[in-house]
Amino acid sequence: MAVRVLLLFTAANDSWQPVDFVESFRPAGEAVLNGEDPVLASEGGWHFLPTIPYVYGILLWFGIPWEYAGRLVTVVADIVLIPLVAKLAGGPKASLRALQYALNPLALLVASIHGQVEPVALVFGVAAFVVARGPGSPDRVGVTTHVAARARRGVLAYGWPTALHRVLGPGGMLRRALLPGPTDRADLKRAALAGLLMGLALCAKSWPIWLIPGMLLLLPHLRARIVALFTTGVVPLFFLVTLPIFAGTRLDQIPDVINTIRDIRPIVGEWGWTPHFTGGDWALRADLASFGTNLIYLCVIAVVLIWRRADPIDMTTAILLIFMVVTPRLGAQYLLWFMPFLIARPTRFAWPAIIGVSFWAAYGYLYMTQFDVNTWWGLHADWSRASIVLLPLLVLAMPWGRRDPAAPQLAPPVKTPDPSAN
Numbered sequence: 287m288a289v290r291v292l293l294l295f296t297a298a299n300d301s302w303q304p305v306d307f308v309e310s311f312r313p314a315g316e317a318v319l320n321g322e323d324p325v326l327a328s329e330g331g332w333h334f335l336p337t338i339p340y341v342y343g344i345l346l347w348f349g350i351p352w353e354y355a356g357r358l359v360t361v362v363a364d365i366v367l368i369p370l371v372a373k374l375a376g377g378p379k380a381s382l383r384a385l386q387y388a389l390n391p392l393a394l395l396v397a398s399i400h401g402q403v404e405p406v407a408l409v410f411g412v413a414a415f416v417v418a419r420g421p422g423s424p425d426r427v428g429v430t431t432h433v434a435a436r437a438r439r440g441v442l443a444y445g446w447p448t449a450l451h452r453v454l455g456p457g458g459m460l461r462r463a464l465l466p467g468p469t470d471r472a473d474l475k476r477a478a479l480a481g482l483l484m485g486l487a488l489c490a491k492s493w494p495i496w497l498i499p500g501m502l503l504l505l506p507h508l509r510a511r512i513v514a515l516f517t518t519g520v521v522p523l524f525f526l527v528t529l530p531i532f533a534g535t536r537l538d539q540i541p542d543v544i545n546t547i548r549d550i551r552p553i554v555g556e557w558g559w560t561p562h563f564t565g566g567d568w569a570l571r572a573d574l575a576s577f578g579t580n581l582i583y584l585c586v587i588a589v590v591l592i593w594r595r596a597d598p599i600d601m602t603t604a605i606l607l608i609f610m611v612v613t614p615r616l617g618a619q620y621l622l623w624f625m626p627f628l629i630a631r632p633t634r635f636a637w638p639a640i641i642g643v644s645f646w647a648a649y650g651y652l653y654m655t656q657f658d659v660n661t662w663w664g665l666h667a668d669w670s671r672a673s674i675v676l677l678p679l680l681v682l683a684m685p686w687g688r689r690d691p692a693a694p695q696l697a698p699p700v701k702t703p704d705p706s707a708n
Contacts (some may be wrong), residue, residue: 287368289389290361293398298353302655307401312352315342323535325543333547335525336533337489338403357401364397364405367626370412374599375630387629391644392622395651402619403490410487411497412626415599418480418504418514420473473510480505481514485521492547493623496609499590500602554578557616557673566667571614578614585612593689600685603627607639607680618647628683639683642676 310332317327317339324332324339332339338359345355372384387393397405484501487494498518502511526544529535535543552575555564560574585608593601606624610616621643628636646669654665 287365287388289394290365290398293394294354294357294361297399297401298351298357303353304400307356311342311356311401311403314339315346315352315356318343318533319346321534323529323533323539323543325546326535326539333550334403334491335489335522335547336529337486337525338406340532357398360397360401360403360405363409364393367393367405367409367412370409370416371626371630373416374412374626383630387626390625390629390640392618392640392647393625395644395647396619396622399651400619402617402622404619404622407487407490407494408622408626410483410490411494414480414483414487414497414501415504415602417476417483418501420476470507470509473506474513477505477510477514478517481517482521484514484518488518488522489525493620496586496605496623497602499605500598503598503601552576552615554614556670557618558611558613558677559674560614561667561670562674566669566671567663574614578612581612581614582609585609593685596685596689597631599627599631600688603631603633604684607684611677611680618650621647631685631688633683633685633687635679635682639676639679642679646673646676 313327314324314332314336317324318336320327324336325334341359342355345358346352350358368384368388371387372380375383393405396402480501484494484498487497498515502514505511505514526540529540529543530537552570552572553568554560554571554574555566555568560571560578561567563569563574564571586605589604589608590601593604596604603624606627610621610624613620625640628640650666650669654662654669657665
């Protein structure tokens with residue numbers, strides 16, 4: 287906590303401020319302060335729902351200077367993430383995992399130096415995982431895995447008719463999943479809260495959509511998953527339809543807001559394989575962006591199939607890592623997406639990957655920003671192309687050894703002492 291606060295004050299008093307922090311984030315907060323729509327008023331500089339600009343506006347209304355107010359949001363979120371990583375890890379090493387995240391160089395750079403909103407999306411996304419798993423609950427692989435395994439056993443022992451009856455019949459597994467008994471009300475409440483948290487993550491940024499499959503698989507039955515999916519969608523919808531109330535948006539402007547949020551320019555050349563097609567510079571290459579986007583979808587589907595029997599946290603880690611490997615466009619802050627999950631459940635090559643991407647990002651954040659524009663562009667060409675050496679490390683860091691439920695499972699969450707037991 288102290289390190290983040292110290293870096294916040296250092297960055298806020300620095301003569302250099304990130305371009306998007308000043309030209310995108312600040313206008314969004316000022317638009318809310320002035321009763322204007324942050325998406326439209328900032329000329330498309332803010333491409334997300336106005337949830338975070340609402341917080342920016344409140345802090346500016348209190349008279350906090352922007353250099354502090356803009357970073358205060360992300361630093362507080364990142365501090366809250368530290369104990370959540372411990373809960374996500376569970377077991378005797380929970381405190382160690384929290385400390386490892388607390389000292390993660392990339393998290394410090396993104397939250398305290400740049401003020402990027404990734405920590406806000408992550409704090410709600412990771413909290414959704416913790417809630418979905420439940421306090422003190424044993425580790426579980428997705429229920430669909432168990433249903434499929436039991437159905438296979440039924441086929442082997444009794445043949446297809448009996449197996450189908452065991453799954454679809456009056457007392458079958460599917461019916462019990464859809465119509466849980468009264469004892470499952472707590473599960474439904476937990477599912478609703480997990481969905482609420484995931485919905486708030488989506489209100490911060492759009493990328494937490496990749497976290498939804500893992501959250502759903504942590505829930506115990508189909509009905510709970512339906513509840514969680516419903517509440518996940520309701521939260522962003524609420525912030526969209528209330529724009530006329532809280533942001534002064536006219537009803538006829540809402541389609542324009544939606545189009546602006548959906549409009550993502552195909553800028554490539556920052557990371558991975560695309561800089562080698564652009565000479566290491568940014569470029570508007572719709573062909574590379576389209577190919578890379580389709581490649582993301584194919585690889586994510588492959589990962590879900592490969593890790594379908596794994597712990598949902600491991601599957602989520604694999605999804606986020608493969609995204610980083612094949613994506614055609616990336617900002618350094620994207621690399622924070624997988625950090626809480628990989629630190630909570632580190633793999634053999636986790637630390638080489640974490641250290642590698644942290645050094646790469648630090649070179650861009652701390653060293654390159656000390657030079658004039660022309661020098662920066664020259665350094666950027668080499669920096670962006672050098673990122674390709676990190677892709678094999680990210681592939682190796684995927685949880686290859688935990689693709690099967692028989693693999694070592696996640697340690698049980700740390701239980702809170704029950705006062706009534708004394």
